[in-house]
Amino acid sequence: MATGSGSDRLKSCLYQPPKNSLSSACRQPLGSGIEPLEGGYAEEFVQPVDDKYKCELCHRVLCHAKQTECGHRFCESCLNSHLRFPGQVCPADNDPLDGTEVFNDNCCRKEVLGLMVYCRNAKMGCKLQMALGALEGHLNDCPFQQVQCSRSGCSELVLRQDLSDHLMYKCKYREVKCKYCQKETTLAELKSHENSECPSSLITCLRNCGSRVHRAELKGHMSECPKAEGCCSFSNYGCTFKGTNQRTKDHEKQSVHQHLLLVLFKNKALEEKVSELESEVKEKMTALQKLSSQIQKMEKEMSLTSQSVNRSDIKLNQSQKTLAMHADKLRQVEHELLERCKLEENLKRDILFVKYSTDNLSSRMSTLENGQSTPCLYRGNSGPVSVEHQVAQHDNMLSVHEVRLAEIDLHFQVLETASYNGRLIWKIRDYARRKREAVSGTTLSLYSQPFYTSSFGYKMCARVYLNGDGMGKGTHLSLFFVVMRGEYDPLLPWPFKQKVTLTLLDQGPCKMHVSDIFKPDPNSSSFRVPLTEMNVASGCPLFMTQTVLENETHRYIKDDTIFIKVTVDTSDNPEL
Structure with a gap:
């Protein structure tokens, strides 16, 4: 279903753009490559641009031309910024501008996109001229366009025609092989790799022993380096000698007797310690046996307790069933009591009705006995009671007729219109x-x-x-x-x-x-x-x-x- 607003139809009365004035190529929006963020095009045009193609606000060539009711043209972004605040006027003729009376000037847009411009890279050497609408496509292939290196980490800008040479010979992030381990890395990281990571690079001993070893073998060399300091092999037995590896070897050869004495003293101390531990183990075993007997007693008590708990659960279930039965009986008793109460109330009402009837009959009997009958109550259609009843019936019929007459009148009014x-x-x-x-x-x-x-x-x-x-x-x-x-x-x-x-x-x-x-x-x-x-x-x-x-x-x-x-x-x- 087509829906349209009245303002749209008023616009069509004020301005009708020519049909089929824009080709399929021009109808596609230009990419962000050549369109300015705000204002008109800042390209260098081959011929001077007519003022009719320039924005009345930024005075540059129109970008996404918009035409107002007064007939002047503006860039879309310029007009949106201008109309952001109410009460704006056209800078050309000071007429008030209404944001609802603005139209796309597709014909002007097509003509602007057909204007000839120089390539943006003219200063870099590009001599080509082209229509403004084809500029973006040209920039995607222009050999003089500056592009960023495609390698990760490289932010250098080079001409498109020099990109292949840059990637192969000049880029600091191109892949190279380490001359020691043949691992592939970037040229920028090669020196850091050789100085800190390469396992095959030769480095000088940190203790200045004069040896050069591979980085992977440095740890083993440090333990065997002649200038490495170490402790005597019998340090665990009390020897306090420290020195280089060579001096330590000489010390161990010259101090065999002292080392044997240290081992003997250490052995005696260990034997005394073992005897103490054996006595402690015996004490622990006796205590463990006592604890084991206590645990067995507690297990028996736990089994007896669990049996009593099971019996209590059974009794509790039986009590719950009994309680449920009593609750059902209690509900039945309550229901019977309610029915009896209702029956008692009905009996009371019957008794009161009988009493009222009896009193009424008594009063009527006393009236008859005294000769004061009320013939007006039994005169049929001629009595006052029947006349009042007929008047009430006529009133009811009149109200019904008034409602029907109102409905008929409403129906006639609808039929008339x-x-x-x-x-x-x-x-x-x-x-x-x-x-x-x-x-x-x-x-x-x-x-x-x-x-x-x-x-x-x-x-x-x-x-x-x-x-x-x-x-x-x-x-x-x-x-x-x-x-x-x-x-x-x-x-x-x-x-x-x-x-x-x-x-x-x-x-x-x-x-x-x-x-x-x-x-x-x-x-x-x-x-x-x-x-x-x-x-x-x-x-x-x-x-x-x-x-x-x-x-x-x-x-x-x-x-x-x-x-x-x-x-x-x-x-x-x-x-x-």
Whole structure:
């Protein structure tokens, strides 16, 4: 279904761009490669550019040209920045600018993209000239365009034609092999690799013994280096000698007797320690046996406790079952008590009724005995009681007739305003008051009187939201079409397929009516057989902006009244 706003139709009346004025190539947006972030194009053009292709704000060549109602052209970004604040005027003629009266100037955009420009890399040596629209494609292949090296870590910019030489011979991040271990690394990291990582590079002994060894063998060399300091092999037995490896070897050869004495003393101390540990182990074993016997006793007690717990659980289950039985019996007793209470109340009422009847009979008997009968109670239609009853019946009948007369009068009013040719002219008075009620939420929408496609055709009405509905709430007038349940629906074809035209009538001399035409969607529930008084409304939530509707330039509102016209195509209306 086509939906359109009234402002769009007013734009079409003010400006109509030429059809097919933009080729398929120009319709595609230029990439970010040549489009400026803000303002017009800053390219160097081959010929001087006519002022008609320049923005009235930035005075550069138009980028995404926009044309205002006054006929002047602006860059899209310049105009958006200019209209960011209300009350702006056109810098060319000081006319007020309205953001809603702006149009895409596709014809101008095509002409601008056809202007000849120099390549951006002219200073670098490129002599080519091309249309502005082809500049981006040329820059993607221009040999004089500066591009960044593609290797990770390299941020150097080179000409595209020199990129291959840079990657092969000049880039600091190109892959090279270490001359020692043949590992591949970048040229920038090669020296650091050789100085700190390469396992095959030769390094000098840190103790300045004069030896050069591979980095992988350095750890083993440090332990065997002649200048390495170490302790005597019998340091664990008490020897405190420290020195280089050579002096330590000489010391071990010369101090065999002293080392044996140290070993002997250490052995005696160990034997004493072992005897002490054996005595402690015996004590621990006795204590362990005692603990084992205690554990066995506790296990027996635990088994007995678990058996008693099981017996308690069984007794608890039995008690719960007994309690449940007693609870059921208690409920039954309560139910019986309630029934007896009800029966007792019924008996009391019966007794009171019998007592009342007895008293009444007694009083009547006493009255008869005294000869004071009341013939007016038994005179039939001539007595006062029957007359009052008849008057009450007549009053009831009169009220029923008044309701039926009101319904008939309402039905006649609807029939007088109803049309049977598929057309509705809906007059809505007191627009300002009804608009305030819609804004406050008192009355959100209004329904028109019903109208028909023929005497035995579809029954329909219109529905309007003066303050908008859905996407148009608060900004637009929303207009909808409603299919209602009619008396001849079983004889009509469904779904409803007639073309519908919604129109807001201009009461001024210009007759700039705003219309929207749609063809019903056969799959929508809005156009199927109504199961209630009316189906869901379908139409235009953005039918017309409230600013255009209430603008005094147009005469959509006159004498606080608007007119809405609904036309249903009856050319293929089914005949019964």
